Amino acid sequence: MMSMSASGNIASVLCYELGSSVYSHHLINQLKHDGYFENLRMIYSDYTSMYTHRCNLSPRQSWLQLEDKIGNISTRHRIEPWHNMWLFTVGLKLLEVMVSTLTFNLDWGSGVKLRNIPAVFNSYKVWGGKMYGMAVPHPGYVAMLSDAKHDFEFETGILPMVVPPLPWVNPSQGGYLASPTKFVRSYRDVIGQEEDTIDQSDVTTVMDSLNILGSVGWKINQRVLDVQLCLFRNN
Structure with a gap:
């Protein structure tokens, strides 16, 4: 609810986002249960040392070298990703629950109170x-959340x-330490096509390019951030 726009979200997109959030939490809990993070800590500690000292190996080569020495954690802790349709279906069920059961009470003043809105x-x-189905939060509920919480x-x-x-x-391995990261991001409504194509291709050069981009430092533009926060708070 906190991430919903005051003007509403396209229902199909929201369903996919809700399903992805469920999968992300499921994945992290499963990896934690399997001891993945303990194994990751051993390799990541050595990797950051090599990363800081800028050795002659590429990030991918450095990691593979460490896995040869310590062990391949991605193979030992392999969890099959959910297809896009599964993510959408889980999110759709959650949205149905939200629409049918999530209510709030509203005090209009002068003793007038509305319940179970x-x-x-x-x-x-x-x-x-084109006509799109929308999931829209009640304006009164949005105002109540805005008054109660100011942090994002x-x-x-x-x-x-x-x-x-x-x-x-x-x-299937790269990016965030725990949260799942998609190698290819696409809005096409094709279930599994991207993954099948990637598995049959040599994408070594693409991975090395992404690793170079990921190694570039970043800095927040405070002036732009202030404008974005102002617009976000007053949306």
């Missing part, structure tokens, strides 16, 4: 000549990293 409702909006909460998967990312050594 739906916090989210379905609507439709036309963009570019974001999923770790959409935030920049403050430590070196995992190098891409294969299309």
Whole structure:
């Protein structure tokens, strides 16, 4: 709810995001249960040392060298990703629950109180000549959240990293340390096509390019951030 726009979200996109969030939490819990992070800590500690000293090996080669010495953690802790349709279906069920059960009470003043108001409702909006189903939060609920909370909460998967990312050594391993990271991001409604194509291709050069981009430091432009926060708070 905190991540929903006050003007509403396209229902299909929101369903996919909700399903992805569920999968992310499931993946992290499963990896934690399997002892993945203990094994990751051993390799990552040595990797950051090599990363800091800028050895002659590429990030991918450095990681593979450490895995040869310590062990391949990606093979030992392999968890099959959910297909896009599964993510969408899980998110759709969650959205149905939100629409049917999530309510709030509203005090209009002068002793007038409304109870059990739906916090989210379905609507439709036309963009570019096409009609889209929308999930829209009630304005009263949005105002209540705005008054109660001023801090922003974001999923770790959409935030920049403050430590070196995992190098891409294969299309299913790289990026964030815990949160799943997609090697290819696409809005096409094709289930599994990208993954099948990647598995049959040599993407070593692409992975090395991503690793180089991931090694570039970043800095927040405070003036731009202030404008974005102002617009976000007053949306």
